[in-house]
Amino acid sequence: MKTALTSVIFLVLFASCGTRPAYYFSPFSGTAPTYHTTPLQSDSIQDATYGNILLDAGGANSHFHDEIVIFRPSVYRSHARENCQFYYGTNLTLGNYSVNKYDTNFTTGSSPNGKIINQHAGSKFFGGLGLNLGVNYTIPFRTRHEMRFGTESSFHYEFGDYLNFRRIVPDSAVTRIHRQRHFLTLGVFTEFAFKHRNGSVGFKIALGTPVGKNYINTKTTTVNSNELFPFIYISPAFQYTNDRWTGSIQLIGSAKAFHFQTGINYRLKSTAKDRNDY
Numbered sequence: 001m002k003t004a005l006t007s008v009i010f011l012v013l014f015a016s017c018g019t020r021p022a023y024y025f026s027p028f029s030g031t032a033p034t035y036h037t038t039p040l041q042s043d044s045i046q047d048a049t050y051g052n053i054l055l056d057a058g059g060a061n062s063h064f065h066d067e068i069v070i071f072r073p074s075v076y077r078s079h080a081r082e083n084c085q086f087y088y089g090t091n092l093t094l095g096n097y098s099v100n101k102y103d104t105n106f107t108t109g110s111s112p113n114g115k116i117i118n119q120h121a122g123s124k125f126f127g128g129l130g131l132n133l134g135v136n137y138t139i140p141f142r143t144r145h146e147m148r149f150g151t152e153s154s155f156h157y158e159f160g161d162y163l164n165f166r167r168i169v170p171d172s173a174v175t176r177i178h179r180q181r182h183f184l185t186l187g188v189f190t191e192f193a194f195k196h197r198n199g200s201v202g203f204k205i206a207l208g209t210p211v212g213k214n215y216i217n218t219k220t221t222t223v224n225s226n227e228l229f230p231f232i233y234i235s236p237a238f239q240y241t242n243d244r245w246t247g248s249i250q251l252i253g254s255a256k257a258f259h260f261q262t263g264i265n266y267r268l269k270s271t272a273k274d275r276n277d278y
Contacts, residue, residue, distance in 0.1 A: 058259030
């Protein structure tokens with residue numbers, strides 16, 4: 001009995017000391033989709049320009065081993081037409097990706113190679129220029145609430161130290177790595193918006209995927225497992241609008257990443273509908 005218990009303890013300790021997989025993807029994987037305010041069909045607004053400030057904090061890599069923080073200002077146009085809303089705009093992303101070190105005491109001959117990763121570990125600045133657009137079909141209700149079904153897309157052009165890190169580290173040192181600076185996503189969403197006296201309250205959920213051959217579902221063999229994971233994102237969001245201001249919170253889960261976002265939208269200017277339109 002004592003021998004069996006010793007063996008179990010040894011196996012548990014040995015398994016826990018196995019090499020952790022190393023995944024280094026674009027910092028926009030899990031941070032690209034953000035909430036954009038669009039006027040309700042029952043609003044008097046037809047066209048509007050918004051400014052937005054977004055803060056993002058999250059984790060990436062296996063078991064969210066690395067931390068990411070993001071600051072993203074943006075400006076965009078939003079339009080409401082009969083049973084349709086759409087938006088388009090641009091943004092600037094500034095952020096930091098913390099490449100944390102690996103424990104090299106138990107490194108085996110299989111990837112990842114903690115010693116090579118640790119040589120380049122540390123805080124990595126990154127930035128990006130982005131474009132966002134979306135369009136939806138709206139089903140209005142007599143209560144002046146509405147349900148939206150739409151599609152959204154984003155494009156980001158990355159620059160900075162984290163991109164350089166992904167281009168320096170060899171394939172043999174990691175489990176999987178993406179070196180591209182371009183990141184394109186395409187998704188679908190539904191949103192329930194509820195009208196109140198001075199604005200609206202809404203809940204949105206989106207499902208999407210990066211676009212490109214590098215983001216096809218991947219089967220990855222690691223030291224500890226043989227896993228299949230898809231490069232998709234799922235993102236619930238909540239918004240509250242009062243007059244010109246909209247506050248939003250959003251969660252984003254994607255391949256080897258999880259993020260929390262909070263943002264403030266301000267309507268800079270707007271054009272009213274004809275009275276016959278609402």
